[in-house]
């Protein structure tokens with residue numbers, strides 16, 4: 505018996521999910537695109553078994569439907585799907601970065617025999633589009649599911665079982681609580697990064713030295729300011745109330761620093777850094793838990809677009825399992841350093857040998 509998975513919106517997240525499922529025993533992955541250009545990109549990238557512009561065709565007989573479109577479109581897609589003849593027992597899920605509004609909409613239009621289970625993989629990137637999709641994206645990351653109490657345990661477990669292909673760790677959270685927490689640890693940081701970049705951009709208009717001298721610290725804190733504007737417009741508007749509260753708290757934090765500086769309170773400044781240092785050191789690496797990386801290698805990489813994808817693909821093609829990768833330093837015109845982590849020493853050795861054979865400088 506074949507399990508059909510339909511993915512609506514085959515971009516970074518939809519494409520990465522498709523790659524996790526495609527080729528697994530008894531699974532067929534069908535991608536839906538809203539316009540011919542997107543269809544062509546999905547087909548060229550080869551992340552699905554079949555792609556279509558027809559919602560009906562994609563949804564027909566699907567056992568699982570993943571909605572991976574921008575948050576602002578989720579409710580519209582849910583409503584349209586509800587009007588289609590879905591397979592009895594079909595599980596509809598989404599990957600949106602906010603969960604309360606889509607959960608409320610699903611509750612309103614619920615229909616017997618179709619189960620909606622909200623989802624949110626806590627992994628991503630500032631890149632977007634199917635070209636950035638990767639099988640490794642979700643590995644060891646947390647994947648939040650927000651089932652309503654009406655969802656049968658059997659349906660929840662079916663979804664959990666399927667998501668095992670992502671190698672993510674599933675965690676069940678209430679949708680409203682999800683939005684409060686993710687507002688603080690993901691949405692607020694995106695706003696801060698964008699505001700900071702735009703502040704410096706304004707100074708740079710008067711003197712180009714700002715951009716020229718911007719180094720590791722500025723890059724580290726602002727990577728996410730390069731995220732997709734439409735995706736983030738929708739996320740912020742969808743979590744507006746939570747964010748308005750968080751921004752008031754943020755203003756208080758900044759006011760605190762103004763007071764410390766005005767009073768030249770060195771001890772107070774030290775105390776703030778110490779508190780932050782302590783909490784940050786307790787974060788699981790890359791917000792990933794369960795399995796710790798044991799074997800690391802470091803390689804010099806030129807600062808060129810797509811280089812990390814190329815390295816991951818090279819290792820993937822040789823079935824070398826990467827547990828983590830991180831850019832330690834990346835400056836314009838200067839090679840960056842990439843840390844690759846492996847769970848097995850043998851995999852690290854194979855990766856090292858292969859990357860050296862490709863001409864990379866590798867350090868252990």
Ligand SMILES: NC(=O)c1ccc[n+]([C@@H]2O[C@H](COP(=O)([O-])OP(=O)(O)OC[C@H]3O[C@@H](n4cnc5c(N)ncnc54)[C@H](O)[C@@H]3O)[C@@H](O)[C@H]2O)c1
Pocket residue numbers: 512513514515516517518537538542572573574575577599600601602624625626627628629630631632633634732735739
């Ligand atoms: N980017 C991240 O880090 C991240 C992480 C977790 C969850 N999410 C969520 O995943 C979802 C997809 O985000 P992404 O990063 O994959 O974005 P993306 O831009 O890479 O993909 C979005 C997909 O939706 C399609 N789409 C865009 N406009 C459309 C329209 N008008 N009608 C129909 N389809 C349209 C695009 O063709 C594309 O395939 C969002 O809901 C986002 O909140 C993103």
Ligand SMILES: O=C(O)C(=O)C[C@]1(C(=O)O)C=C[C@@H](O)C=C1
Pocket residue numbers: 600601625626627628629630631689690691728731
């Ligand atoms: O790593 C990044 O670039 C991300 O933005 C990923 C990130 C996050 O903020 O952590 C962004 C949005 C998601 O909904 C989940 C994860």
